[in-house]
Amino acid sequence: MKKRVYLDYSATTPMKKEVLDEMLPFFNVQFGNPSSIHCFGRENKSAIDKSRGIIAKTLNARTEEIFFTGGGSEADNWAIKGVASALKDKGKHIITTKIEHHAVLHTCEYLEKNGYEVTYLNVDQYGLIDLEELKAAIRPDTILISIMFANNEIGTIQPIKEIGVIAKENNIIFHTDAVQAYGNVVIDVNELGIDLMSLSAHKIYGPKGIGLLYIRKGTKIQPIIHGGAQERRRRAGTENVPAIVGFGKASEIASEGIEDHISKLTYLRDRLINGLTEKIPYVFLNGHPTKRLPGNVNICIQYIEGESLLLSLDMVGIACSSGSACTSGSLDPSHVLMAIGLTHEVAHGSLRLTIGDYTSEDDIDYVIEQLPPIVERLRQMSPLYEKVKGGN
C-alpha cells in the first residue's frame, strides 16, 4: 500500500481503539435512556457521571461543573450566548480576539446584530494578544472575555493565567475555547482562573459530535438548548452515552500520557520546522516559536498557493491542511493569518501540518523529503516566482 502520513490532527483525530472498545457496549447492550429507571438505562447515569468525573479530574474541576454538549462549536455558542442572555441587564459588551475560531467569531457577530457590542482584540505577529490592550478594552458594561487557549491554525498559546487575573480583578466572566489546547497543554481551571471552557472530544482521539462546557460553579449562564431535564436542566437532549463514555476514556488516556505526548510532539514538530525551513527557500514559520501547541507546524511557502500544495502532497500520501479545516470551504485567506499581518499573497501559501500520537520520525522525514520538489515544481509554474528567480 502507498505510504499514508496523516498530519492533520488539529482537524480531527482517529479514535483510539481503547476508546471504541469502551463505547461499544453502550450502542446495543447497555443502550437504555439514562433517564429511565429500569436496568437498560439505570446504570447509564453512572457511566455518564463516571466520565464527567474523569474529565473533571484532568482539569482540576468538580464533577458537577462539566456539562456535555454536541461538540466544541455548541459549547462556544453556549458560553457566549448563554452569558450574553444571563447578563443582558448588567451590560452588552463582550471582548474577544481577531483570531478566534469561527464558532466564537460568528456567534459574536450574531450578537452584534442583536444589540451587543464586541471588541475584537488585535494580535501581534506571533498571534499573541496584548494584555494592556485587553485592560484598556474593559468597560463597566463588559460581561464576558472570550479568548481562545491555543489557536487552531498557528498554534499560538495565549497568556491564559494573566487573562484570568485581569478578568477576575474586573469581575468579568472569562471563557476560553480550549478545543485545541486540551490534551496538549496541562490545564488547571482554578490555577488559570477560567470560568467557562469549551472542549471537543474528536480532537483528543475521542468521538465526533461530543463536546463539553466547563461551567465554574456560580457562573451566570442560560441554556441554549431547551427541553428535557438532562445535564442538570442545563442542556436538553437524550444523553449521547457512548460518546460521553468515549470522551471520558479519551480524556483519561490523554491526561495520563500528557508529559510524554508533549515532549514527543515537540521534538517531531521542531524537527519538521527545522527540516522544512532549511531545505526550502522563502519559507517562514507562522505563530510563536515556543508558545505554541506541541504538534503544530504552520508555515508560509511563498509564491505558491496552498490548495495546489495540498493536492500535490495528497498524491504522495501526505494529509495536511492550509488554514483551518473548518474554513476550507471558503477561498478567502484565513482571518488568523491576516490578523498576524500577512499579505493576501503570502497567506494563500500557508500550510498547516499537525502532528499527533501516531506520527513517527519516519513520517516527518518523509515530509521533509517530499515537500521540496513539490514546492519547486509549483514555483516553476508560478508567475509570482519569476520575479525572484533572478536572485536565486
Place this chain on the structure above:
Amino acid sequence: MKKRVYLDYSATTPMKKEVLDEMLPFFNVQFGNPSSIHCFGRENKSAIDKSRGIIAKTLNARTEEIFFTGGGSEADNWAIKGVASALKDKGKHIITTKIEHHAVLHTCEYLEKNGYEVTYLNVDQYGLIDLEELKAAIRPDTILISIMFANNEIGTIQPIKEIGVIAKENNIIFHTDAVQAYGNVVIDVNELGIDLMSLSAHKIYGPKGIGLLYIRKGTKIQPIIHGGAQERRRRAGTENVPAIVGFGKASEIASEGIEDHISKLTYLRDRLINGLTEKIPYVFLNGHPTKRLPGNVNICIQYIEGESLLLSLDMVGIACSSGSACTSGSLDPSHVLMAIGLTHEVAHGSLRLTIGDYTSEDDIDYVIEQLPPIVERLRQMSPLYEKVKGGN
C-alpha cells in the same frame, strides 16, 4: 439468564448491528474531517451526502433540505428559535400545543420571556387538537405553527395533513416534531405540507446524539449554532460522520421495512392493550384507540403509583416507563396526561409500554402474565384502594 423484556422503545432503541457495522470504519480508518481535501477526509463529504440522500428519499424531500443536528432537541430548538429570529419583523406569535415534548415547550417558554407570544392549543381526551381552535388562534402576526406529529407519551397522531393545509392557507411556516413518528408512520413532506420537521436517529435504531431538521427550500430560518461553514453554513460544528452514516443506514432499514414494522407492532400493541385491560380491573387506555403510534401502549392503572410499578416490573425483567423518559427526573405528573384531562391521582399511575422491532409475542404474553399480580400487590398496600375494595 433472567428474562429481560425491553418495552421502552420510545425512550430509545438499541442500535442495529447493520448500523454499527456501517459506522465502524468512520471511527478510525476513514476518520478525516469532511472539510479536508486529503484522502482521509475527502470521501467523507460524499458519505454524508449519501446519508442525506437516503433520508431525503424516505421523506420525499430533496437531499439539500436535510440538515444534521446534535439530536432531536436541538432540531426542535432550531426550528422554533430559528424562525422566531428570522421573522421577528413580521410577527412574534407562535402556535403550539399543550402536549408537545419539552424541547418544544421549554423553547416556547424561553421565547415568551423574550417578547414573543405563544398560544398553547388544548387537546381532547384522546390528545387530538381541534382544527377549529387552531384556525381561531391564527393572527396576522403568527409566524409559526409547531405541532408534533405523534406524541411521545400517549402515541396520539395529529391530523398533520389538515394542519399543513391551514398553515399554507394562512402563509404560516409549519414545523412538526416527528421524532416519534419517523419510522413508525409513512411521512411525505410534500403531501403533508410540512415546512420544518425534527427527527432523531436514536429512536429508529440509529445512534444517539444525531438528529436533523428538514427545512423546505425557501423557508426563512436562522442558524442557532454559529461557526464553521458545515451543513451549507446553517449548522456549525465538525460533522459527526459515523453518526450521520449510522442515521442514514437506520433510515434505510426503517423505510424499507415500514409496512411490516407497522403491522407487526400494531398487532402486538393491540394484544397487549387487550390483555391488560381484560386482566386488570380499573385500567384504561390513554390516547386514541386507532390514531396512535403502532408501538405505543399507555395505560393508567388506578390506585397505584407509576414508579413503584416500574420498579416491580424491572425486578421481573420488564423495562418500561411512566410518562416521558425525559421527564422522569421530575416527580410531577406528566403535562400530557394532565392535558387530556386526567386527575393527578390517576396520572401518577400511568404506564407506558412501547414495542419495537425486537419485541416478540412471548414478550407481550410475559407482561400480560406478570403485571396483574404486581398491580394487586401494590394495590393492597395503597390507602386509595381501600375505598373501592368493597365493591370488588
Place this chain on the structure above:
Amino acid sequence: MYSDKVMDHFTNPRNVGEIENADAVGQVGNVKCGDIMKMYLKIDNEVIVDVKFKTFGCGSAIATSSMATEMIKGKTVKEALNLSNRAVAEALDGLPPVKMHCSVLAEQAVKSAIYDYAQKNNLHYEELDGYNPNEEDDHHDHGVEEED
C-alpha cells in the same frame, strides 16, 4: 439508584396493612405529589405495641414507610416523636436526593398519627408543639437541584 436496603423494604415491606380499632391513625401527603402515607398505631401504656401502614407512592415512599414502622414499633410515643427523617433515610443506607422528601413524609406520618392520638386522648406532647397536620406544605421541594 436505590440501595439494597431500600429495595428490600420495597419488595418485602414490613407492617403493611390496617389495624382495626387503631388507637391512632394519621395520613399525610397528597395525590398531587403522588405520595400518600397512612399509618395506624396500637398504643398501650405509652408504648407503640403495633403499627401498620398503607402507602400510595414510589418505591422509596413504600420503603421509608416500612422502615419507619419498624423503627417505632415497641418504642414509646415520645421516642417515636423523636424519629427524624434523616434517621429513616440512614437506616435505609441513604436515599437519592430527589427522594429525601419521602423520608420527610414518613416522619410526618408518625407525627400525624400521634397527633391524632393526642387529640383523642387529650394528651400533650411538647414534641408536637407547633405541629399542625393540616399545615403541611403542599408544594414541598422534591430536592431537584436548582440552577445558580
Place this chain on the structure above:
Amino acid sequence: MYSDKVMDHFTNPRNVGEIENADAVGQVGNVKCGDIMKMYLKIDNEVIVDVKFKTFGCGSAIATSSMATEMIKGKTVKEALNLSNRAVAEALDGLPPVKMHCSVLAEQAVKSAIYDYAQKNNLHYEELDGYNPNEEDDHHDHGVEEED
C-alpha cells in the same frame, strides 16, 4: 472532489512556461483571491502557433490554464476568442461549483492576451468589443451557496 481529467492536467500541465518575444501576453486574477494566470501567445498569420502559461493558484486554476492552452493551440485568434469558460470546464469533465470561477479566469486570460495582441498591432476583433482587462471584477463570486 476533482475529476480525473482535472487531476491529470494538474499533475501534468501542458504548456507550462514562458515564450520569449511572445506576440501577446495577458495576466488576470489577483493575489487577494489567490489565483493569477499569465498567458503567452505566439501568433502567426492569425493562428496561435504556440501558447504557454504560468499560474499561481489552486489545483483547478492550474488545470483550467492547462486545458485552455490546449484548446486554443493551433486555433485562429477568432476561434480562441470564442472559447467559453463552460467549454473549458466541460473539457475537464466538470469542476466543483466553488471552482467554476477558475474556468472564467482561464477564458479571461486568453481574452486578455489577445487584447494585448490587438493593442500592439492595432487590430480590431468584435469579440473584444466592450472588453476591458482592467475592469475585471475583483470580488467575483466564488460560487459558495447562498442561504435563502
